[in-house]
Amino acid sequence: xxxxxxxxxxxxxxxxxxxxxxxxxxxxxPAELACRDWFRAQADARDMPVExxxxxxxxxxxxxxxxxxxxxxxHFDSVPHGxxxxxxxxxxxxxxxxxxxxxxxxGRIGVAAFAEEEGARFGVPCLGSRLLAGVLDPERAAALTDxxxxxxxxxxxxxxxxxxxxxxxVSCFVELHVEQGRALDQPVGVGSAIWPHGxxxxxxxxxxxxxxxxxxxDRRDPMLTYAYTVxxxxxxxxxxxxxxxxxRVDVEPNATNAVPTLVRGWLDARAAEAGALQxxxxxxxxxxxxxxxxxxxxxxxxxxSVTPEVxxxxxxxxxxxxxxxxxxxxxxxGHDAGVLSAYVPTAMLFVRNPTGVxxxxxxxxxxxxxxxxxxxxxxxxxxxx
Amino acid sequence: xxxxxxxxxxxxxxxxxxxxxxxxxxxxxPAELACRDWFRAQADARDMPVExxxxxxxxxxxxxxxxxxxxxxxHFDSVPHGxxxxxxxxxxxxxxxxxxxxxxxxGRIGVAAFAEEEGARFGVPCLGSRLLAGVLDPERAAALTDxxxxxxxxxxxxxxxxxxxxxxxVSCFVELHVEQGRALDQPVGVGSAIWPHGxxxxxxxxxxxxxxxxxxxDRRDPMLTYAYTVxxxxxxxxxxxxxxxxxRVDVEPNATNAVPTLVRGWLDARAAEAGALQxxxxxxxxxxxxxxxxxxxxxxxxxxSVTPEVxxxxxxxxxxxxxxxxxxxxxxxGHDAGVLSAYVPTAMLFVRNPTGVxxxxxxxxxxxxxxxxxxxxxxxxxxxx
Numbered sequence: 001x002x003x004x005x006x007x008x009x010x011x012x013x014x015x016x017x018x019x020x021x022x023x024x025x026x027x028x029x030p031a032e033l034a035c036r037d038w039f040r041a042q043a044d045a046r047d048m049p050v051e052x053x054x055x056x057x058x059x060x061x062x063x064x065x066x067x068x069x070x071x072x073x074x075h076f077d078s079v080p081h082g083x084x085x086x087x088x089x090x091x092x093x094x095x096x097x098x099x100x101x102x103x104x105x106x107g108r109i110g111v112a113a114f115a116e117e118e119g120a121r122f123g124v125p126c127l128g129s130r131l132l133a134g135v136l137d138p139e140r141a142a143a144l145t146d147x148x149x150x151x152x153x154x155x156x157x158x159x160x161x162x163x164x165x166x167x168x169x170v171s172c173f174v175e176l177h178v179e180q181g182r183a184l185d186q187p188v189g190v191g192s193a194i195w196p197h198g199x200x201x202x203x204x205x206x207x208x209x210x211x212x213x214x215x216x217x218d219r220r221d222p223m224l225t226y227a228y229t230v231x232x233x234x235x236x237x238x239x240x241x242x243x244x245x246x247x248r249v250d251v252e253p254n255a256t257n258a259v260p261t262l263v264r265g266w267l268d269a270r271a272a273e274a275g276a277l278q279x280x281x282x283x284x285x286x287x288x289x290x291x292x293x294x295x296x297x298x299x300x301x302x303x304x305s306v307t308p309e310v311x312x313x314x315x316x317x318x319x320x321x322x323x324x325x326x327x328x329x330x331x332x333x334g335h336d337a338g339v340l341s342a343y344v345p346t347a348m349l350f351v352r353n354p355t356g357v358x359x360x361x362x363x364x365x366x367x368x369x370x371x372x373x374x375x376x377x378x379x380x381x382x383x384x385x
Numbered sequence: 386x387x388x389x390x391x392x393x394x395x396x397x398x399x400x401x402x403x404x405x406x407x408x409x410x411x412x413x414x415p416a417e418l419a420c421r422d423w424f425r426a427q428a429d430a431r432d433m434p435v436e437x438x439x440x441x442x443x444x445x446x447x448x449x450x451x452x453x454x455x456x457x458x459x460h461f462d463s464v465p466h467g468x469x470x471x472x473x474x475x476x477x478x479x480x481x482x483x484x485x486x487x488x489x490x491x492g493r494i495g496v497a498a499f500a501e502e503e504g505a506r507f508g509v510p511c512l513g514s515r516l517l518a519g520v521l522d523p524e525r526a527a528a529l530t531d532x533x534x535x536x537x538x539x540x541x542x543x544x545x546x547x548x549x550x551x552x553x554x555v556s557c558f559v560e561l562h563v564e565q566g567r568a569l570d571q572p573v574g575v576g577s578a579i580w581p582h583g584x585x586x587x588x589x590x591x592x593x594x595x596x597x598x599x600x601x602x603d604r605r606d607p608m609l610t611y612a613y614t615v616x617x618x619x620x621x622x623x624x625x626x627x628x629x630x631x632x633r634v635d636v637e638p639n640a641t642n643a644v645p646t647l648v649r650g651w652l653d654a655r656a657a658e659a660g661a662l663q664x665x666x667x668x669x670x671x672x673x674x675x676x677x678x679x680x681x682x683x684x685x686x687x688x689x690s691v692t693p694e695v696x697x698x699x700x701x702x703x704x705x706x707x708x709x710x711x712x713x714x715x716x717x718x719g720h721d722a723g724v725l726s727a728y729v730p731t732a733m734l735f736v737r738n739p740t741g742v743x744x745x746x747x748x749x750x751x752x753x754x755x756x757x758x759x760x761x762x763x764x765x766x767x768x769x770x
Contacts, residue, residue: 212565212628215741230608247638251634255632
């Protein structure tokens with residue numbers, strides 16, 4: 001059994017739903033805490049002291065000295081019923097890459113596990129890295145609530161501290177991640193940029209009523225406006241060569257025999273540049289408002305988070321591509337690397353995804369490609385550290 | 386304060402959500418059990434022994450003798466965030482109508498509180514009356530589960546007994562209910578029929594995937610098929626003069642940044658006669674299947690419950706209309722009266738709903754119309770008992 005497979009199998013059962021085969025690893029909930037315990041054990045086994053940054057992020061440090069460190073790593077948390085690779089592959093690969101380096105590296109290397117990258121629990125993706133980078137107000141973050149009403153401060157056990165001097169000790173950050181869109185025809189590629197993307201909430205308000213007795217003409221049914229907007233968002237994204245998804249919806253009262261009072265839908269939109277993204281969201285909103293007038297409903301749009309276009313450090317990207325003789329590609333997915341790239345030179349390594357499926361139990365990479373990813377990361381860390 | 390307002394205000398706080406103002410009274414959950422306690426207290430105050438029928442239905446009996454009884458009453462349970470009147474008005478009015486009869490009525494009168502009329506907890510509307518009438522298998526009912534996995538047998542504390550001889554002791558059933566569709570221009574009307582209606586579940590299966598990285602052309606997004614079907618159901622119902630509602634949806638994984646794996650939607654459909662209802666559901670299903678082919682998804686239709694057309698006892702309806710000089714009207718809403726009408730002569734009294742809103746916190750009837758309803762029910766019980 002390869003060292004990758006051996007380590008991978010330790011994590012595999014943690015938080016896996018036996019019915020879907022997908023993962024339910026939410027920040028600071030038992031499954032994700034078990035992953036953190038595993039992280040601490042891996043660090044201990046390598047004599048790497050673990051630092052908690054006051055924002056829920058962990059970093060295991062290897063090598064002494066005061067010189068700037070090379071940081072690598074990723075996250076443990078998943079989307080609901082997500083795949084095994086998105087996040088954990090970057091952490092497992094980091095520890096194994098260290099094992100393949102000479103015992104005495106030239107400089108310090110840190111392995112990070114960032115908190116709440118998916119935003120599945122508190123609604124803000126890259127929560128941990130945003131706090132660390134100082135782009136999310138700690139007081140605002142502390143008050144975020146999950147679906148059961150628990151605040152982030154309660155989950156974390158404290159108000160997060162926000163920006164610390166940790167990043168000042170880092171010379172560069174390289175995140176290894178499974179690729180997510182059938183964009184690689186070789187085992188490993190180098191990430192060049194992240195499309196600008198964001199989440200918008202659309203509240204469709206109507207009039208709750210009885211499904212059996214209310215005449216169709218008397219209804220103000222917000223589900224109709226929602227449904228129209230779902231189709232409009234898809235069409236607008238296709239027309240523009242962008243991405244739009246409405247994969248989450250909450251309905252009140254969500255009863256079979258009641259016209260809803262409120263339908264709340266979320267729009268995930270991404271495009272190659274900021275202007276195109278803004279135009280896409282405006283087009284979807286305009287069509288929702290037009291339809292609402294027809295349905296007698298009301299629609300309000302709330303921007304929940306927007307991440308501008310990220311271009312990774314061109315010097316670092318070029319150096320990685322050269323070291324690995326690998327191709328360079330952008331991605332539509334947000335990552336902690338995208339947040340940190342504004343503060344330290346950052347790049348990503350992508351491991352091939354043969355089906356392009358991710359955020360799903362079917363998410364997959366071959367063991368051979370994962371091994372190639374570890375080798376690539378080891379070469380990169382060896383050069384940079 | 387009127388005796389109606391006094392009694393009504395006793396029930397009003399039980400199970401009311403302070404945010405929505407709507408009711409969360411689900412069968413055998415604390416709020417509905419509190420309503421049952423209130424029922425027993427009202428019966429005690431009137432020296433009416435209470436019978437529990439082994440199916441979760443309660444009947445308080447007034448008057449002795451072995452002769453057949455006139456049954457009245459309704460239900461306590463609500464849809465999620467439902468209104469105050471749907472159900473409880475019939476029970477409150479029943480006790481108050483008895484108070485307005487001579488102390489010594491000619492025959493026995495029963496006041497019933499039926500269990501799980503809305504189907505909000507276990508998914509089968511008119512569950513209690515269906516069990517009592519013997520049209521729902523007790524073993525099948527016992528195994529029904531609510532959203533948290535509790536079985537009906539656990540909630541009831543036993544396997545329901547199904548059909549008993551209770552109905553053999555009943556000469557007729559008159560249910561008073563708030564009207565639900567702006568169909569009355571006088572305080573009280575007499576119900577003549579219930580449209581055939583039912584619930585169908587539509588499972589839209591796609592491929593879970595990442596919202597940011599999956600090319601639009603590579604997606605198999607079941608939310609698109611669901612959205613199209615919502616709009617198609619509305620259009621088909623309008624074209625046919627029928628009712629169709631898709632007010633409930635469950636999504637897996639229901640995450641902002643994931644194309645769903647599964648979208649499960651429910652269709653509530655009603656039409657003036659059975660053939661038209663069947664044609665409506667078939668048309669919606671056909672359009673869903675067509676769209677699924679385009680989206681690369683799959684749709685399956687499951688009939689969850691269908692209630693045939695109910696024509697109430699024409700003799701009884703005519704007699705009530707004559708006693709009250711009231712108009713006669715059909716309804717699109719299911720009721721326990723619809724279930725029981727196959728076994729005992731049955732009719733309904735409707736109390737005017739000025740807005741037509743129901744299954745919503747805004748559901749309303751004026752105190753004056755509720756008083757008129759009590760008077761009407763008292764006259765009817767006095768004539769029939």
